[in-house]
Amino acid sequence: MLVKLYQAKAGDGSKKKGLRRTKSYFVTPEDALSEAFALKEKMDSRYKNEIEWDYQGAFTGTSEKMKILKGYLKGNRKTTPFYLEILSVDNIDKIKPVSPIKPKSVTKDDKKVLTKVMKKLKVKNA
Numbered sequence: 001m002l003v004k005l006y007q008a009k010a011g012d013g014s015k016k017k018g019l020r021r022t023k024s025y026f027v028t029p030e031d032a033l034s035e036a037f038a039l040k041e042k043m044d045s046r047y048k049n050e051i052e053w054d055y056q057g058a059f060t061g062t063s064e065k066m067k068i069l070k071g072y073l074k075g076n077r078k079t080t081p082f083y084l085e086i087l088s089v090d091n092i093d094k095i096k097p098v099s100p101i102k103p104k105s106v107t108k109d110d111k112k113v114l115t116k117v118m119k120k121l122k123v124k125n126a
């Protein structure tokens with residue numbers, strides 16, 4: 001039986017590389033979103049909260065690879081953006097789900113993004 005698993009990924013716009021825990025797959029999209037916001041918190045801390053996140057931006061990609069949030073260092077849209085992404089894969093017996101890292105705090109805007117992503121994923125999976 002195939003079951004969907006989810007993974008959180010973040011892109012560091014300054015270092016131009018992706019961030020994620022190796023072999024970090026989650027049973028629910030909520031867990032993947034929790035991990036994504038923990039990665040966002042880590043990037044915000046690293047760049048001293050100078051990343052301006054675009055909460056009004058649209059989601060891009062498919063339900064298998066959906067970018068949910070973009071951010072720009074000091075608001076400069078000419079730079080490579082930071083991003084949060086949720087990936088979904090079909091579970092193969094070899095993949096073992098793990099527990100997500102929880103962010104220390106979640107903003108009101110983060111909660112709105114979480115709600116919008118959940119609605120979109122439920123529509124796609126219905």
